[in-house]
Amino acid sequence: MCLARACALDPKLPFVSESTSGIDIGAKKLVLDMIYQRNRQHGTTIVVTSSELEEMRAICDRIAIVHEGKIAGILPASSDSSEFGLLLMGAKASNEEGVISVG
Incomplete structure (x- = not known):
């Protein structure tokens, strides 16, 4: 829900913090795919903070x-x-x- 709202606002420089914290692995994949696709489709730089290094390596x-x-x-x-x-x-x-x- 928060990600949908953030995308609707279309920020110029979105910041995403711990976006996969506390969600199951299927939901994590959806969230990470959405962040990656938004970057690729819109050419938007997205600042992501996370304690999950391997997740960051997959999308950054x-x-x-x-x-x-x-x-x-x-x-x-x-x-x-x-x-x-x-x-x-x-x-x-x-x-x-x-x-x-x-x-």
Whole structure:
């Protein structure tokens, strides 16, 4: 219901927070598909916050990891899981784009 209302308002920069929290796996797929399709069909940037990294990897192009209130780095969703793990543990990004390099 909230997602339908948000789509009806047609925001220029939608923010979605924990959109799949507390719902079953079938409903999660519907919600994630809707977010992905809205982005692809309308060319809209959508800012999504979630504690579910694998869900974000399925629908996002880039993922910013926040550690202790600051962006630790931004990685392409296709990055290796170890790179996300290092940022989640507080490793600092090693280049100007905010992307860490892992040996």
